[in-house]
Amino acid sequence: MNAADHAWMARALQLARKGLYSTHPNPRVGCVIVADGERVGEGWHLRAGEPHAEVHALRQAGERARGATAYVTLEPCSHHGRTPPCAEALVAAGVGRVVAAMQDPNPQVAGRGLARLRSVGIEVASGVLETEARELNAGFIKRMESGLPFVRAKLAMSLDGRTAMASGESQWITGAAARAEVQRLRARSSVVLTGADTVLMDDARLTVRAAELGLDAQTTALALQRPPQRVLIDGRLRVPLEAPFFQAGAALVATTAAGREEAYRDAGHELLVLGQERVDLAALLHELAARGANEVLVEAGPRLVGAFASLGLIDEYRIFVAAKFLGSSARPLLELPLERMSEARELKIVDIRAVGEDWMIVAQPRG
Ligand SMILES: [Zn+2]
Numbered sequence: 001m002n003a004a005d006h007a008w009m010a011r012a013l014q015l016a017r018k019g020l021y022s023t024h025p026n027p028r029v030g031c032v033i034v035a036d037g038e039r040v041g042e043g044w045h046l047r048a049g050e051p052h053a054e055v056h057a058l059r060q061a062g063e064r065a066r067g068a069t070a071y072v073t074l075e076p077c078s079h080h081g082r083t084p085p086c087a088e089a090l091v092a093a094g095v096g097r098v099v100a101a102m103q104d105p106n107p108q109v110a111g112r113g114l115a116r117l118r119s120v121g122i123e124v125a126s127g128v129l130e131t132e133a134r135e136l137n138a139g140f141i142k143r144m145e146s147g148l149p150f151v152r153a154k155l156a157m158s159l160d161g162r163t164a165m166a167s168g169e170s171q172w173i174t175g176a177a178a179r180a181e182v183q184r185l186r187a188r189s190s191v192v193l194t195g196a197d198t199v200l201m202d203d204a205r206l207t208v209r210a211a212e213l214g215l216d217a218q219t220t221a222l223a224l225q226r227p228p229q230r231v232l233i234d235g236r237l238r239v240p241l242e243a244p245f246f247q248a249g250a251a252l253v254a255t256t257a258a259g260r261e262e263a264y265r266d267a268g269h270e271l272l273v274l275g276q277e278r279v280d281l282a283a284l285l286h287e288l289a290a291r292g293a294n295e296v297l298v299e300a301g302p303r304l305v306g307a308f309a310s311l312g313l314i315d316e317y318r319i320f321v322a323a324k325f326l327g328s329s330a331r332p333l334l335e336l337p338l339e340r341m342s343e344a345r346e347l348k349i350v351d352i353r354a355v356g357e358d359w360m361i362v363a364q365p366r367g
Pocket of ligand 1: 052053054076077084085086087
């Protein structure tokens with residue numbers, strides 16, 4: 001592996017990112033084919049059911065793929081899914097070398113695509129820009145490895161760590177740029193999840209709004225074709241079916257109250273009974289992963305986010321910080337009653353940057 005390998009893989013990752021808003025439940029994958037130091041083909045996966053990145057790149061390269069090097073951000077698949085296996089396509093095209101950023105995370109198939117290529121004498125390397133490749137598909141990887149989605153909690157707070165006034169009034173803590181960032185977080189997620197308090201208090205609909213995404217027309221169109229599923233946690237079914245949330249499209253409702261399944265179905269929604277006294281959040285996440293959810297965005301009030309946090313179910317916090325004080329009677333970021341310093345939750349800040357007038361902190365729980 002050399003500097004050129006890194007540069008071409010960086011290009012393949014750039015292509016893979018074009019699928020950020022549309023490939024789920026599949027991973028985002030990009031591919032570049034290089035012959036004699038020159039790019040002869042490239043492609044990326046656009047949508048589930050459509051050709052994989054390698055197929056697009058091989059088509060573009062044509063005969064020039066023979067003896068060339070293929071850079072791909074994920075191990076080429078070796079199984080017959082909705083499309084034929086890419087490992088076979090690379091063999092048929094006669095490529096001389098395949099460089100992958102990472103192995104397939106599915107323990108059942110990991111290494112098989114690369115092994116197939118090696119078996120016919122193709123030179124194989126793996127692990128180029130692996131950190132970046134893993135980050136791009138953190139949700140897909142986690143689902144494959146653990147049967148759970150990658151859970152991201154979005155929170156907005158003032159500099160003094162408050163989210164809403166004591167009355168519940170909370171609109172527009174952050175500015176337009178932060179709201180666009182939240183729209184993009186929604187659009188890239190398989191699921192956007194909220195609680196009854198948020199829906200009742202804010203009339204939240206949790207939809208993706210094209211005008212606020214701030215993306216080019218093509219990417220916006222792709223994102224809107226594959227909007228996230230909206231999931232509501234409503235243990236006692238307090239949100240009426242007439243609420244804007246339900247009027248905005250089909251939703252999945254997780255509850256503890258059985259017996260109303262038909263009414264929800266008739267209104268175009270699905271009611272899922274999970275748990276006895278409280279909705280079993282871990283069971284819900286397992287169910288969502290089983291349905292193909294890679295990334296789940298939690299946009300909820302302090303109580304529900306606190307419940308996810310205390311169960312250790314959150315992988316990443318996206319905390320938007322507005323440069324204002326809301327004062328000491330305003331509501332806290334999380335309902336997480338801790339008594340001793342030794343109980344403090346340790347986080348690692350992995351990114352912090354300005355978003356318009358506001359700041360965004362990306363943090364992950366330690367340990
Ligand atoms: Zn494939």
